[in-house]
Amino acid sequence: MADTMGNENTNIQESNEELPTDLDAISEEDKKKAEELKEEANLFFKNEDYTRAIDKYSEAIKLNPFVAAYYGNRSFAYLRTECFGYALSDASKALALDKNYLKAYYRRASANMALGKFKLALKDFEAVTKARPNDKDARMKYDECNKICKRLAFEKAIASDDGKCVADSIDINSLVIEASYDGPHLQDGKVTKEFVDDLLEAYKDQKKLPKKYVCQILIQAKKIFSQQESLVYIDVPNKSKFTICGDIHGQFYDLLNIFKMNGKPSEENPYLFNGDFVDRGSFSVECIMTLLSYKLLYPNHFFMARGNHESLTMNQMYGFEGEVKSKYSLQLCELFTEVFNWLPLAHCINKKILVMHGGLFSSDDVTLDDIAKTPRNRQPPENGIMCELLWSDPQPQNGRSPSKRGVGVQFGPDVTKRFLERNNLDYIVRSHEVKNEGYECMHDGKCITVFSAPNYCDSMGNKGAYINITGDNLKPKFTSYEAVPHPNVKPMAYANPFFGLF
CATH class of the missing domain: 3.60.21.10 (Metallo-dependent phosphatases)
Known part of the structure; x- marks a missing residue:
């Protein structure tokens, strides 16, 4: 018989935090500390401790919210904890900061795939293939997602609507x-x-x-x-x-x-x-x-x-x-x-x-x-x-x-x-x-x-x-x-x- 309670969920995204609004207002010391926190988070992620990784990425974002990789990395950690809504949000924030940050397209596409929103995922994979037309990995992901979309469309088209089961x-x-x-x-x-x-x-x-x-x-x-x-x-x-x-x-x-x-x-x-x-x-x-x-x-x-x-x-x-x-x-x-x-x-x-x-x-x-x-x-x-x-x-x-x-x-x-x-x-x-x-x-x-x-x-x-x-x-x-x-x-x-x- 267990006699201890689980901890309250600390995996709440810092959506309402007061963050700096001007990159020039962030000190070099805070920028350096944010990078250190990111490296700590990466280590937690590597060790599959995703909750602590998220906490560290969040701390880095508080100090410097203008680095796309912080959001992109936290998005990946949210994916691993099945927080697909947060993963989507972070990937979009990363792209708002840097539209050429291609990993964020992958993260957002992965979250949409996990939620069964294959057409939205396909759009993000398409964006990557357009940015990197010679990238075989990007093309493979696009092709796989496209296959799923076509298969689902085909199954819907041939599905019987005669009431039989x-x-x-x-x-x-x-x-x-x-x-x-x-x-x-x-x-x-x-x-x-x-x-x-x-x-x-x-x-x-x-x-x-x-x-x-x-x-x-x-x-x-x-x-x-x-x-x-x-x-x-x-x-x-x-x-x-x-x-x-x-x-x-x-x-x-x-x-x-x-x-x-x-x-x-x-x-x-x-x-x-x-x-x-x-x-x-x-x-x-x-x-x-x-x-x-x-x-x-x-x-x-x-x-x-x-x-x-x-x-x-x-x-x-x-x-x-x-x-x-x-x-x-x-x-x-x-x-x-x-x-x-x-x-x-x-x-x-x-x-x-x-x-x-x-x-x-x-x-x-x-x-x-x-x-x-x-x-x-x-x-x-x-x-x-x-x-x-x-x-x-x-x-x-x-x-x-x-x-x-x-x-x-x-x-x-x-x-x-x-x-x-x-x-x-x-x-x-x-x-x-x-x-x-x-x-x-x-x-x-x-x-x-x-x-x-x-x-x-x-x-x-x-x-x-x-x-x-x-x-x-x-x-x-x-x-x-x-x-x-x-x-x-x-x-x-x-x-x-x-x-x-x-």
Whole structure:
């Protein structure tokens, strides 16, 4: 049981700082000190300590805000911490100072790529190729981005608009299970406890579930999710235990460790997994199929919420689509997308705890009823209730700020307080952010983050955590844990090859 709190997020961009407005007013001593800070930041960056690198770049910018490289370097560090909104802003500031600073075009393009804004990224790559027509690296990046834009345009053009879906078009009976298959079997097409137990062992040994069973599970899960509201109410009886987990991100062996520590899901041991089951980690298929199997086995005691990574654009960039194509087919990618589109957006426990993946809203007027009525059988939009539930983040200061991610909003303790009062809630639980201890309490304990993927991407060194509550005592109890070993398949192994270009 962890007994220390994570630190408040210090990764807030210095957007409101008083900076010098005249280069001539900056002393040579300050210029020299700024360069020293940049070198310190570069060393932190090299050692993958991106938070401290950002802090040092920010200090250099305070002393001398007229050096494009300071913003360009900080933009790169923001990219590594997934603060794509800040990365975009810094790259644009660098270009405002020096339109010939080509690295800034790359940084801005990378941030737009990460957000799925491929056409905007293409414009920046085009600018570099025009400035350096003989630069092979620039041309390669432009060509790769252009291929993605053309592929997406082609897929959109051929997409069917006749209302039919993949789930209805699959002929299950035509799918054959090889005679040599020695893994778990569905019973009359249904998930059983024996099946799930055997599935965990098979996945642990890196075995693959037949396509027929995957399709059957996905089609049945889609039906269950489509019958739920966007906001699901959960009743936890007195004395009964309930567990909330955050991001898993394809870290299957850490998921097994949660079940080892906290017990496997059952009617007596219910769970809520709060989004981002896939992407980044390279065992995403194993994670999502395990979770969906438990959903089918215990539909009223196992809950799953949509995260920002249960979306087509994120899956195309961060590995899940590549993994499904590698292990199965493009058709199954489309079927997963249909299931993800029906995942609930939030859960309310005992009418006192609201759980969503991202966070709160750009308006104080949102009610639980508004969330329940939010249409969700679609890709997440770039604004509105659904977007903000999946993408928003808390901030330490009051008020709201533009999102560090470039999507959603950042909200302060006053926003949380007003939302809770308006909806008669005790606190909110969200995920979406790496935390050193696997969890963090902000906003006077009223906004709790839980993140369940330890040593995220095999590089962050963070612990994972889960939350236990009981029906009669809704006070959260946190359990932190370290990462466990996994087979030698690196994170992002199936990610878009474009990431390897930077």
